[in-house]
Each structure stands twice: as structure tokens, then as C-alpha cells.
Amino acid sequence: MRVALTQADFAIKFLLRETDQYSSLPTNTIILANNALEILTGQETLPHSALWIEVERDPHCLVCGDQMQRNVTDSQTIKGISLQDLADETGISVESDD
Structure with a gap:
């Protein structure tokens, strides 16, 4: 469900990109977790959640x-x-x- 919602959000942002309603994505990479996962050292990302990070x-x-x-x-x-x-x-x- 989380993946589908994220994809829908991307699609809506893409379709609205040249309108006044457009808002940019928070960063350039999103990591979706389907179970508890330590993505960043010392921080556990909860199941079915997302973490936005900036990758250089x-x-x-x-x-x-x-x-x-x-x-x-x-x-x-x-x-x-x-x-x-x-x-x-x-x-x-x-x-x-x-």
C-alpha cells in the first residue's frame, strides 16, 4: 500500500509540475521499509514507513x-x-x- 501511495504521489507531482499547485519532492531519494529497518545508524525506521534522504x-x-x-x-x-x-x-x- 505504501509503495502504491508513493507512486501515486510522484505521478500527481509530475502532472502538476507546470502549475501553481506543484510542490517539489523533499529530497532526491526515498527509501521504503516493509519491516523495521535500521537505514541510518542508530535510527530504526518503522515498518511500512518511508525515509527521505539526500544522496550526493x-x-x-x-x-x-x-x-x-x-x-x-x-x-x-x-x-x-x-x-x-x-x-x-x-x-x-x-x-x-x-
Whole structure:
């Protein structure tokens, strides 16, 4: 039930984002607990509750970072970015399985 309510809240916020009724989310990450859980050291989160936390972004992360977004042109976004482009931008070495 808690997960469904949270998803509904996200959907409503998304739909209202360009209206006067919009309110931003408290932080960038929510952790839902289906049983008592120590998420933060020394604090037990009760069953069926949620904890909003702020997770710092790593600018070099391919998932949450924004380095790639800043370096990608509009034409690259439209056509897509290759794995080699990602590797070159981040300094990752891609090796063949041959």
C-alpha cells in the first residue's frame, strides 16, 4: 500500500509540475521499509514507513552524474550515444572478449 501511495504521489507531482499547485519532492531519494529497518545508524525506521534522504551525486557517474549531459550536444541526444562515446568521455577502457 505504501509503495502504491508513493507512486501515486510522484505521478500527481509530475502532472502538476507546470502549475501553481506543484510542490517539489523533499529530497532526491526515498527509501521504503516493509519491516523495521535500521537505514541510518542508530535510527530504526518503522515498518511500512518511508525515509527521505539526500544522496550526493557523483558528477562522473554514468547513472546520476551530469558530466555526460553537459558534454552531449542536442544532435547526439537525438541519434543516441554509443558505448565508445561513453567510454571516451569517462576514461573507461572497453576491451573485447575475443
